[in-house]
Amino acid sequence: MNRRILFLSVLLLLCSLLAPLPEAEAGPDPKALAEEIARELGKKFRPDQLTVTTDGSTAYVEARGAWIDKIRIDSLRLEATLKPERTPVSGDASALAGLIASSVGELTLLEKDVNGYFAKNEESGFTGLHFDFTPSGFQAKGIYTATFLFTFRIRLAAQGVLALRPEGIILDQVAMFVEGLKQPDSFTARVVSSVNPLLEFRDIPFPVTFKRLTMTEAEVTLTGGPKRLDQGATAVWKRPQP
Numbered sequence: 001m002n003r004r005i006l007f008l009s010v011l012l013l014l015c016s017l018l019a020p021l022p023e024a025e026a027g028p029d030p031k032a033l034a035e036e037i038a039r040e041l042g043k044k045f046r047p048d049q050l051t052v053t054t055d056g057s058t059a060y061v062e063a064r065g066a067w068i069d070k071i072r073i074d075s076l077r078l079e080a081t082l083k084p085e086r087t088p089v090s091g092d093a094s095a096l097a098g099l100i101a102s103s104v105g106e107l108t109l110l111e112k113d114v115n116g117y118f119a120k121n122e123e124s125g126f127t128g129l130h131f132d133f134t135p136s137g138f139q140a141k142g143i144y145t146a147t148f149l150f151t152f153r154i155r156l157a158a159q160g161v162l163a164l165r166p167e168g169i170i171l172d173q174v175a176m177f178v179e180g181l182k183q184p185d186s187f188t189a190r191v192v193s194s195v196n197p198l199l200e201f202r203d204i205p206f207p208v209t210f211k212r213l214t215m216t217e218a219e220v221t222l223t224g225g226p227k228r229l230d231q232g233a234t235a236v237w238k239r240p241q242p
Helices: 003-018 030-045 093-099 111-120 185-193
Strands: 049-054 058-068 071-082 100-110 126-134 137-147 151-165 168-178 212-215 219-223 233-238
Touching: 030 049, 030 058, 030 071, 030 093, 030 233, 071 111, 093 100, 100 111, 111 126, 151 212, 168 185
Parallel strands: none
Antiparallel strands: 049 058, 049 233, 058 071, 071 100, 100 219, 126 137, 137 151, 151 168, 212 219
16 A cells, blocks of 8 residues: 555545544523522512522522412422423413422421411411411411301401421411300311411412421421522522512
C-alpha cells in the first residue's frame, strides 16, 4: 500500500477516535427551574416569602405565611419529585401539576390563624367560632345559626380531636354541648359537617403526603418527613408589596 495512503488512513482513524462524542441533550437549567417553581408556588400559595432549591430532579421548598384553603399556614416545607418531562408553564394551577410529580410535606397551622379565619368567615354557620388547642385535641365555642322548621341561634361548646385524613384536617370524635347538656349524635354530626374539613388539601394542585399530626397549645403540625436538599440552584420569591 502506498505510504501516503497508509498515512492518511491512520490519520483518519485517529481523528475518528479522538472526535468528541455527541453531547447529550442538555437538561433544564437548574437556576431557571428553581425560579420557575418559586414563581408558580408564589402565585398559588401567596406566601410572605419562599425559597426553592433544586438539582433538576428534586426540589426542596420552604415557605412562611402561605395560604391554603383560605387559611394562613405559618410554615410549609416540601420535598418534591419533579416530572422528567415537564409541560409548558401555563400560568395557572395546572402549571404546578405539570412540574411536580409527587411530594412529601410538612406544615404548621397556628391556633390564632384558625380563629382569625372564623372571625372573618361565617360560611360554616358559626359566629365567633373560637378554638383552644391542646396536645390531646381541642375545645371550641361559638354561636351556631340552625334552620329546621325555623331559624334559631344556639350557643354551642364542643370538644374533640383533630385528625389527618386524605382530604385534609378534620374535626373528629366531637362531643357537643348546649348549656352543659351533651347533644345527640345526629345534631353533632350535622354541625360538624358544616366545618369539616378544617383545612382541605384540594387546594394543593399536586400530590402531597403527610404521615402524622401532632398538636400543642398553640399549633397543629402535619409532617411526612421532607428532607432538605444539600446542593442545587436556589431561588427566592417574595410577595409583591401592595
